Amino acid sequence: MKITKICCIGAGYVGGPTMAVIAKKNPNIQVTIVDINAERIAAWNNEDVSQLPIYEPGLAEIVKETRGKNLHFSTEIDKSIDESEMIFISVNTPTKTYGKGKGMAADLKYVELCARNIAEVATTDKIVVEKSTLPVRTAQAIKSILNNTGNDVKFDILSNPEFLAEGTAIEDLLSPDRVLIGGESEEAIESLAKVYGAWVDDERILRTNVWSSELSKLTANAFLAQRISSINAISELCEKTEADVNEVARAIGMDSRIGPKFLSASIGFGGSCFQKDILNLVYIARSYGLTEVAEYWEQVITLNDHQKRRFSDNLISTLYNTVSGKKIAMLGWAFKKDTNDTRESAAIYVADHLLSEQAQIAVYDPKVSEQRIQADLNYLNTRSEEENQELVDTFNNPYEAVKDAHAIAIMTEWDEFKTYDWKKIYDSMKKPAFIFDGRNILNEEETTKLGFEYSGIGK
């Protein structure tokens, strides 16, 4: 099938950057991203590209270049579906918060609604590409909905999992390690391979069956998350011995079989994928009666929760066992640097714990809004919205956030934190001035020389 028009349902962290790059590299294809959220679409259409709903290095430039030419943002979902030969589903698949599989299984209601929507309005044959992270065998479910409710048009379903990491999404999309396409119809697979072929070498485009493709995505994320939990487990052991986790990571990373990436000990991984995907894997394993497999992967999450809790416990015990009424300045709220995404960010859980101990929290993050921070805390339902509002202040200037603080907690590894005037910060804080470096980004020796009481991870 010759592809001249692509529709992407879901204008989020996956759909936005992915379609922007597809449009840039395929000037002959018209790409329309649709969403039910009109506010979000309006933000994508904002004249001023610095105001796009998603912050991703390099994204604004590509949107500026392609928007209005062959990249469009719209709320006209039905129209765009029917006009296009290829439809990507990039809607959110959060962990279920109700019913069977609550807290474990992926909530597929948004995906199902999309499939039904496509089935209802499509009048010509379509290739439907699942892009959202989904549990294994979802393509089968989508297929069944499409084939049983459609208007006698032919649907080919492909699984094309996304491997971009936020903060480096554009780079990852422009030079992917691999592009994975799972499907039954060779013709449909080749149509999608051609879209990527505009800039990706063919040997990097892997063709598999649908289930391998779906399971590869969960497995890749589970392995990556496992590395972080592994090094974080060692970080606790380092704190009890005289070892330094950075030195251990460097030493093991030089073993070419292990490799140096994803070995930074931290306050614990966050983001929309790792926890959700492992929970999915665990849920699927359980549903097949594979208890040992489920328990094996579940430990990755247990350790991650432990690492977040350990960080706040250590902060409290160092501040003489109480943070009640004390000002704790949190630098960073996003789950990693170079993104404004805060989903599952460790900062949320650390803040929530400190608030339950009656701390006053001051937050500075270069890209996260006050509204987002309040919404993240309110979502946990630990206390009233009014209390969160009263106990948490958000600042646009880091020097104001840290003024008169008893302690600073570094939650995100934003580069700018390294270049601050730390002497000035020290002078403006209450003494002793504590730093809890949840990302090991500051130099311990220099910081201690300035007078700080420094505490890193795994040191």
Ligand code: UDX
């Ligand atoms: C991840 C996968 O990397 C990506 O391929 C997939 O498509 C989606 O999930 P993302 O969640 O955007 O991407 O970011 P990633 O860079 O993987 O980081 C996830 C979390 O792990 C962050 O909180 C990060 O700070 C943390 N992390 C990462 C560590 O704590 N230590 C490390 O060494 C690396």
Ligand code: ADP
């Ligand atoms: P991701 O990180 O997976 O991209 P996001 O939450 O950033 O997740 O984006 C998903 C987007 O999908 C949201 O903007 C949401 O409004 C949109 N969406 C969800 N369901 C539908 C639907 N049925 N039709 C159109 N858009 C949808």
